[in-house]
Amino acid sequence: DTEVTQTPKHLVMGMTNKKSLKCEQHMGHRAMYWYKQKAKKPPELMFVYSYEKLSINESVPSRFSPECPNSSLLNLHLHALQPEDSALYLCASSQDRLAAQTEQFFGPGTRLTVL
């Protein structure tokens, strides 16, 4: 079962709100990823977790705060976002971030609108 789930599907928030995006996988994958995707553009990597430790932060502003509570779960905490942060936020997982030919499987995404 190559399934990554994400909640919520849609989120509208004001610039002063605090919200969280959630991602879950039960494939036993040890690497999990957050991406941001704007319309007509490819996904942009934000964070990589490997074995529950943050291994890559692509210079993401601190208003985005990732958390990996266990090997199946990945959260993205949002605070004081800007309207330009409105985008599709995708979670992905892979068996191991360093293994050759390791495919990443994406969740359906959370469509975020910041007012």
Next chain:
Amino acid sequence: RKEVEQDPGPFNVPEGATVAFNCTYSNSASQSFFWYRQDCRKEPKLLMSVYSSGNEDGRFTAQLNRASQYISLLIRDSKLSDSATYLCVVNIGNQGGKLIFGQGTELSVKP
């Protein structure tokens, strides 16, 4: 120069046509290669991994030419349901699992 470059598209083809997408990558240390498809407002879905010997899955054939740093995807007998954006994706291997995405090529198959 972009790390992964694809045909700009869009490609508009009739049902039953054969269509080929091309992709080039700039880093010779690239280790693994993929084609993903993305439907409008949906997540990218893995279509095929691309192997050095080339691989085929039904109507889809992927080829890799490491010497020319070139990847291709051939779709035969196009269906309406093939309409999507096709993303060429490369894992360079020395960047900790980071995938490099091409800009995507939009395909529209018409009746």
